[in-house]
Amino acid sequence: MLEAQAGLGAGDYQHVVAFFGTDHDTDLLAQTLAEVFPGVPVSGCSTAGEIGPFGMMQGGLVLIAFPRHGFRVHSELITDIDRFGVEHATDAARRLKTHVCPGSERLPRQNVFALLLVDGLSNAEENIVAAIHWELDDVELVGGSAGDGISFQRTAMIHNGKVAQRAAVLMMIETEFPFRVFKTQNFEPTSIKLVVTAADTENRIVHELNAEPAAREYASAIGLRPDDLGPFSFASYPLVVKVGGDYYCRSIRNMNPDGSLSFFCAIDEGLVFTVARPRDILSSTAATLHELDEALGGIDLVVGFDCILRRLDAETRQIRHQMDALYQKYGVTGFHTYGEQFNAMHLNQTLTGIAFGQRAEA
Incomplete structure (x- = not known):
């Protein structure tokens, strides 16, 4: 904790965001953060790995502090998202909207964005992301789903000293700094199709593909x-669906003892998967970050939400050190997720985030 705090340096902070490995005692961490940053709101979540100043790590603690000078951050904890996700998320978005833009005015998209951290085991991401995006007048939204390594047992959210499960933290952030919300992905579809013929949609479990046991057919x-089959094969051979002319991953989380497959994203019977293969993750990510750097006239910081399967794919291809160097070059800080949020979509096997440039001098 002291090392992470020292890394931030002295400052007048508007809000602190914490990403932490599940080895931490979450209750103690939440209490300690409240004591270390008295009077400063703190939000955060557990991860499937962290991304810090020295690249990717596991079991660490990453702190991102938004200064008062140039930022205004409004946040709410959204509870019971597995039962009342849409209702609670809509209410929270509506309340935060009034802080930014009182009355009936529309939100100023040029200097406002939304950041969402959500329990990655809630199976509720699609519904609450869509509800929030609708309520916030299409203000750009970005975020990630909390993880717990690759255990898939228990994630944790923290907000102002409180610890919660089956919850989300929504932040509305006003800034004087130039920014770009982005996503990048590195896969291409093949000609192989797999149709979901039997599924438990509520729990995101596929029992049959092409009328055969799901794991065997995949x-x-x-x-x-x-x-x-395992995490590395799921990372190397993602399943994608076509939406509006573009392909989006619906990644496999794990294989179950009965031969069914659990997914990170919503699934349904009749859904047509296309087997995909990754393109060069290093060059595709570098191209996106370079474009952001050019557009902003230099990147100051990137808050990134990187799918756990992208990290596993980089490790499989033995290019993790090159990815670390790339993230360090562009100041990428964030965590490895169980899913990524981008505007109205809940995604898999992508890197989403927000890149900040330097504030123009008055």
Whole structure:
């Protein structure tokens, strides 16, 4: 904690955001953060890995502090998202909107964005992301789903000293700094199709693909045996769906003992998956960050939400050190997620985020 605090340096902070590994005692961490930053709101979540000043890590603590000079941050904890997600998320967005723009005026999109941290085991991301985006007049929204390594057992949200599960933290951020909300992905579709023929949609579990046991059919499609399936094969052979002319990942979370497959995103019977293969993750990510750097006249900081499967893919291809160097070059700080939020969409196997430039001198 002291090392992370020292890394921030002295300052007058508007809001502190914390990303932490699940080895931390969450209750103690929330209490300590409240004591270390008295009077400063603190939000955060557990992760599937962190991204800090020295690249990717696991079991660490990353703190991002928004200064008072140039930022105004409004936040709310959204509870019971698995039962009342749409209702609670809409109410929270409406309340935050009144802080930014009282009355019936529309939000000023040029200097406002929304940041969402959400329990990655809630199975509620799609509904609350869509509800928030609708309520906020299409103000750009970005964020990530909290994780717990690759255990898929228990995630945690923190907000102003409180710890919660099945919850989300929504922040409305006003800034005088130039920014760009972005996403990048690195896969291309193949000709192989898999149709969901039996599923438990509420729990995001696919039992059958093409009327065959799901794990066996997926393994056959990518040239592996079911016993060889695992996080690294899911990262190397993502499943995608076509929406509005573009492809989006619906990534596999894990294989279950009965041969079914659990997913990070919503699924439904009749859904047509296309097996995809990754393109060069290093060059595609570098191209996106370079474009942001050019557009902003130099990047000051990137708050990034990077799918856990992208990290596993980088490790499989033995380019993790190159990814670390790339993230350090452009100041990418954030965490590895169980899913990424981008405007009205809940995504997988992407890097989403917000890049900040330097504030223009008065």
